[in-house]
Amino acid sequence: MKTRKTTAPQKMKKKSAYTVAVVGATGAVGTEMLSILEERTFPVEEVRPLASSRSAGGEVSFRGDDVTVKLLTRDSFRGVDIALFSAGAGVSKEYAPVAVEAGAVVIDNSSAWRMDPQVPLVVPEVNPYDLEKHQGIVANPNCSTIQMVVVLKPIHDHAGITRVVVSTYQSVSGTGKEAMDELAEQCRQLLGFGDVTSKVYPHQIAFNCLPHIDDFVSSGYTREEMKMVNETRKILGDPSIGISATTVRVPVFVGHAESINVETKNKLSVAETRAMLSTAPGVQLYDDPSRELYPLQVHAVGTDAVFVGRIREDESIPKGLNLWVVADNLRKGAALNAVQIAEELVK
Ligand code: NAP
Ligand code: 12T
Numbered sequence: 567m568k569t570r571k572t573t574a575p576q577k578m579k580k581k582s583a584y585t586v587a588v589v590g591a592t593g594a595v596g597t598e599m600l601s602i603l604e605e606r607t608f609p610v611e612e613v614r615p616l617a618s619s620r621s622a623g624g625e626v627s628f629r630g631d632d633v634t635v636k637l638l639t640r641d642s643f644r645g646v647d648i649a650l651f652s653a654g655a656g657v658s659k660e661y662a663p664v665a666v667e668a669g670a671v672v673i674d675n676s677s678a679w680r681m682d683p684q685v686p687l688v689v690p691e692v693n694p695y696d697l698e699k700h701q702g703i704v705a706n707p708n709c710s711t712i713q714m715v716v717v718l719k720p721i722h723d724h725a726g727i728t729r730v731v732v733s734t735y736q737s738v739s740g741t742g743k744e745a746m747d748e749l750a751e752q753c754r755q756l757l758g759f760g761d762v763t764s765k766v767y768p769h770q771i772a773f774n775c776l777p778h779i780d781d782f783v784s785s786g787y788t789r790e791e792m793k794m795v796n797e798t799r800k801i802l803g804d805p806s807i808g809i810s811a812t813t814v815r816v817p818v819f820v821g822h823a824e825s826i827n828v829e830t831k832n833k834l835s836v837a838e839t840r841a842m843l844s845t846a847p848g849v850q851l852y853d854d855p856s857r858e859l860y861p862l863q864v865h866a867v868g869t870d871a872v873f874v875g876r877i878r879e880d881e882s883i884p885k886g887l888n889l890w891v892v893a894d895n896l897r898k899g900a901a902l903n904a905v906q907i908a909e910e911l912v913k
Contacts, residue, residue, distance in 0.1 A: 578647065578671055578911050583611035586908075587646045587670065589638055589661065590653030591615030591626050594743045595675055598901035599650050600628050606905060609912070616642050617653070643668035648911070650904050651675055666702035671911060673704050673904045677789075680705040680797055687800050690906040691848040692719045696801075697910055704907055709899025710734050710790065710813060710822055711797040716872040716898070717891050718828065720846040721839070722802055725885075726831035729808040732794060735816045735823040736779060737863065740895050741766060746819055753817075767815070776815040788813060821863030822895040829886045836877050839887060843874055848898070853877050861892035869894055870902055 586603065590596040592615070603610055615626045615635045622637035636642065638661065643649060649665040651658045651674045658678035665672050679685040686696040687705045692715050697704060707715070714732060721727060738745040745766045752762050752772035762770045769776055779790035791811040799805045816823075834842075844851045850871035852861045861873035872893045880886030893899055 580912070581609075581611075581647065583609040584647040584912065585612045585614065585645050586610050587614040587616055587643060587649040587665070589616045589642075589649060589651045589657065590675075591635060592617045592621040592624065593652060594739050594746065595652040595896055595900045596650075597626070598896045599652065599904060600626060602897065602901050602905045604629050606909070608905060608908060612645075614642070614646060640664050643670050646670040648673065648908050650908070652900065652904075662703050671700070671702060671704065673706060673907050673911075675706045675900055675904055677708065677793060678705075679703050680707060680793070681800065687797060688907055688910075689715055689801060689903060690910050691716055691846075693801050693803070694910050697907070704911070706900065706904045706907065707797045707801060708790070708793040709740055709893075709895040710736060710811075710824065711794050711801070712899050712903055713822060713872045713891055713893035713895075714794065714824055714826060715798055715801050716848045716893075717826070717843065717846070717874050717889060718798070718802065720842050720849075721828060721830065721834065721887070722804070722807075724832070724838075724842055725834045727802075727804075727807055727828055728831055729810075729829040730798070731810045731827040733812045733825045734779075734790075734794075734814055735775075735818070735825075735863075736790075736813060737818040737820050737822055737895060738771060738815065739820045740779070740822065740899070741815075745771075749817055749819065771815060772817050774817060777812065779813040779815055787811075818863050820894060820896060821866045821892060822899060823861070823863055824891045826889045826891055827880060827886065828889065829880075829883060831885070833885045834887060836879055836887075839877050843877075848872055849874055851875070861890055863892055866892045866894050868897070870897060872898055 616638040625632040643665040649670040655676040655678040658676040662672045748766045790813040794811040795809040852873045853875035860875040876890035878888045
């Protein structure tokens, strides 16, 4: 893993409005970043959309204006205060230090810097205090980690989590625009009784589930599963929590769901857990089985909350809970969390 040399914490200069670069502005996450900056009226003086030669020269829309997409180069960050990166780990590894050198604070959505001990890994509802020691780069956690820790944090504070077993049901938008096109195209092919072609995924994703997200590592887990383990421990600041993850791609366009089993030091009843989660920041309790109300991907799309329901005691152990957690992976799982970090930095 790459580490950066230690330097003094870098404070953001207070301004009435900021120059914000969006690296990967034409992608699934970048597009969402632009609309969330606009929606939340983040104080933007100038927005600078950056991408590869594939879309440089094209336009994106910001506050009703068409803004020209520029080619990402080493000179792209002159005058930039905040650089939101969402163009993959390779781009982040190469260009985040360039942006920091030019005086910007980088909020990086890729996996490039997350586990670097000098880089804070932040979910504002969970560990905003970790932002203080940043040295120019702040990392945004993985989408599946973010929605899980928003719910685990209050449980951990109240009852001490010892172990988590999680299975995910992740949408194709987590992979990006091409994967969304692939799911749509395969649905058309199958409903027309044609042959299915796969390019982005190794197998058919339409009407199918793939227990495979990101590359496999030698242990047999995938990188996505290990991100959930390592990032959760870093964010909760507790390396002693046992975590086991199985990450699964499902044929859903937007929204990730997770089945989470939690074991705690102290007993939590369903009523206590409901009461606690009903006031937790960023959490929306949606749990009324008598009216068939539980979180669903189709309801979470376009919203900001992390929805939790199906809260049950795990009757197989003395102190355990089962939860079903759903969020919009492009918003709270990526773009919204990044903009919330920017809001904390300029506060
Ligand atoms: P996407 O829809 O495929 O978009 C990729 C974006 O990156 C496009 O704007 C693309 O520009 C740009 N890009 C790619 N290569 C580039 C290069 N060499 N130089 C400059 N720009 C380049 O993907 P996405 O879903 O938005 O995801 C982008 C990245 O965000 C992912 O790779 C991942 O690292 C991160 N991500 C994080 C989370 C999370 O868990 N927090 C979730 C999803 C994604 P063109 O239009 O020019 O191709
Ligand atoms: N492979 O940010 O494919 O590390 O859903 C996020 C999502 C990597 C990441 C995905 C991925 C990341 C995916």
